[in-house]
Amino acid sequence: MAHAGHDDVGFQRTAEAIIKSLAEQNRPGEARYLREALESSNGATSKAVSTHTLVSLTKQSQGLVTFISEPRSPELFFKLETKAALDRICVEYRAAAHLREHGLRPKARFLFWGPPGCGKTAGAASLASNLNLPLGIVRLGALITSFVGETGSNLQKVLRMGDEIAMVLLIDEADAIAKARDDANDVGELRRVVNALLQGLDYFAPKRSLIILASNHSHLFDPAIWRRFDDVIPFPLPSQRERLAQLKQLTSGLHVNGSLDVTARQLNSVSFAEIERAVNEVVKTQILLREKVIHAKAIVIEAQQWRAKREAALGVRRRR
Numbered sequence: 001m002a003h004a005g006h007d008d009v010g011f012q013r014t015a016e017a018i019i020k021s022l023a024e025q026n027r028p029g030e031a032r033y034l035r036e037a038l039e040s041s042n043g044a045t046s047k048a049v050s051t052h053t054l055v056s057l058t059k060q061s062q063g064l065v066t067f068i069s070e071p072r073s074p075e076l077f078f079k080l081e082t083k084a085a086l087d088r089i090c091v092e093y094r095a096a097a098h099l100r101e102h103g104l105r106p107k108a109r110f111l112f113w114g115p116p117g118c119g120k121t122a123g124a125a126s127l128a129s130n131l132n133l134p135l136g137i138v139r140l141g142a143l144i145t146s147f148v149g150e151t152g153s154n155l156q157k158v159l160r161m162g163d164e165i166a167m168v169l170l171i172d173e174a175d176a177i178a179k180a181r182d183d184a185n186d187v188g189e190l191r192r193v194v195n196a197l198l199q200g201l202d203y204f205a206p207k208r209s210l211i212i213l214a215s216n217h218s219h220l221f222d223p224a225i226w227r228r229f230d231d232v233i234p235f236p237l238p239s240q241r242e243r244l245a246q247l248k249q250l251t252s253g254l255h256v257n258g259s260l261d262v263t264a265r266q267l268n269s270v271s272f273a274e275i276e277r278a279v280n281e282v283v284k285t286q287i288l289l290r291e292k293v294i295h296a297k298a299i300v301i302e303a304q305q306w307r308a309k310r311e312a313a314l315g316v317r318r319r320r
Helices: 008-024 028-044 051-060 082-093 096-101 121-132 148-164 189-203 223-228 240-252 260-266 271-286 296-319
Strands: 065-068 109-112 136-137 169-173 209-216 231-234
Touching: 051 240, 082 096, 082 231, 109 121, 121 136, 121 209, 121 271, 136 148, 148 189, 169 240, 189 223, 240 260, 240 271, 260 296, 271 296
Parallel strands: 109 209, 109 231, 136 169, 169 209
Antiparallel strands: 065 136
């Protein structure tokens, strides 16, 4: 109750009493585990990483990594299975010392895969926030160069930094540096880059960092990359039930004209991000027009129009 009521002092006292009771009952393992969890919890409630620290880290990375402050948005939506996998990462991270006592280590190398807009970057940001770690996003534009060998060298610098400094390190669009090495058009540089990535992941044994490769096209990955991951976490499109839950949360406190259940059914194959965007656009229109209600049907229309614009733009790009 103390924790639920944000009574940190009361919560601390209660937890300490439980730990003492476990120790007196000759249950040292449980007492130690709770002590480690409590210490991790206290650390997680400390101040977020300072802007000064983030600027310093960005400079230290020589522009190869951008560090993000306050990486977690107020509302995050994931599939239940995905949320459970993210929670498990946090549990293992906080119990790292306990796992090492048994000759085990927490998972640290991950692949996040799935279609755009389903939470891969948000998942990395959520982990960084929950574990009170800086979120570093690798800048592929700076990482990948036209000079022979330099891309692999840059990649090694990034991984070495992640090995030395506690962070959540995200390599988005990772298929750009992890493609299968049997590409007939490759002149050798791709092989060098993939080899550098494989070696870097092999020797990436961080004590406090997590590394995440994210991709919409994991089928393009070199076969050798898969055994380097401690876990592969899918970020699929939301089900109808999950779309409805998101719609209800996004429109909470608003007057909605129409059925959100029908809206959820009509938004089939729409991502979490697309739903959030559509609702935000409809709400902004309501505010600008000074209307008192939003129309559920307008959310569907907005999502459909956005998808049509995107498909038209992709069609132009394909024709080129």
